[in-house]
Amino acid sequence: MNGSRSGYVGSLLAVLLLVAFAIGTAGAWPPLVAVESDSMAPGVERGDLVVVTATDRSPWGEGVVGSDEDEPPERLGGSGDVVVFTSPNVPDRPILHRAAFAVTAGEDWTERADPDRVDDDCVELRSCPAPHDGYVTYGDANDGYDQSTGISPVVREEWVHAKALGSIPTLGYVRLGIDAAIARFGLVPATVGIVTIVAGASGVVSVILGRVRDGRRIDRNG
Incomplete structure (x- = not known):
């Protein structure tokens, strides 16, 4: 449970940092x-x-x-x-x-x-x-x-x-989808949902990469 919560918070912070960097660099919103x-x-x-x-x-x-x-x-x-x-x-x-x-x-x-x-x-x-x-x-x-x-x-x-x-x-279809989600559900619920999806996808990718690395180690040891 703690690991899942930490991954969720980490993903949220990563998204916020990316947005802040983009705004600071571009000087425009969005x-x-x-x-x-x-x-x-x-x-x-x-x-x-x-x-x-x-x-x-x-x-x-x-x-x-x-x-x-x-x-x-x-x-x-x-x-x-x-x-x-x-x-x-x-x-x-x-x-x-x-x-x-x-x-x-x-x-x-x-x-x-x-x-x-x-x-x-x-x-x-x-x-x-x-x-x-x-x-x-x-x-x-x-x-x-x-x-x-x-x-x-x-x-x-x-x-x-x-x-x-x-x-x-x-890639703009992703942005259009986000805008549609915000318009339908509101900013906070849409943001929570998007971050949850990102965190879940990150977890799945991490598991897959971990299994690939473990498989390579087994092959080398074998």
Whole structure:
């Protein structure tokens, strides 16, 4: 009983330490973002897990680099920074999209836009002229800019939570499952259940590895 309890506590501490390290290093919460749609395909697809950091952390300086700038960085299968931001149009659902270019208040940004991503003139768009300084954004797989399709107004600097570093295929389904468990059962019960599962899985793996080691010792002694 004591051994099981010690293993449970050890697993819980390990999870907490891992989370604390990730937050401290990334400077953003959550440091791992699960992709829920295919709007950034093919570079990032639904179920992928994206690693993000705060915009003022290494390896970047301050600000966001748009895909239209000279020699923009390559992020997640395309040019320009991929950012996590919150739109007032969908405030309960952070968006992971690519920055196209920065705009200033009052600017007719359609003059710099890719004609394949915007069909209307400035006077026909709610976010044009730009109501404030910020960024025009888009999903790689979407036909239009977020500001021409109604997904978001021009994205203010303070709406941007993080930049994307890279992605891990399919691992995001684990995060989506955790989020679903928290939404259904609550944070504390879901956390206890997850830690219990991790502790149990760790115990099973330890037993299997122990038997493998014991088998090798028997073979050598024999």
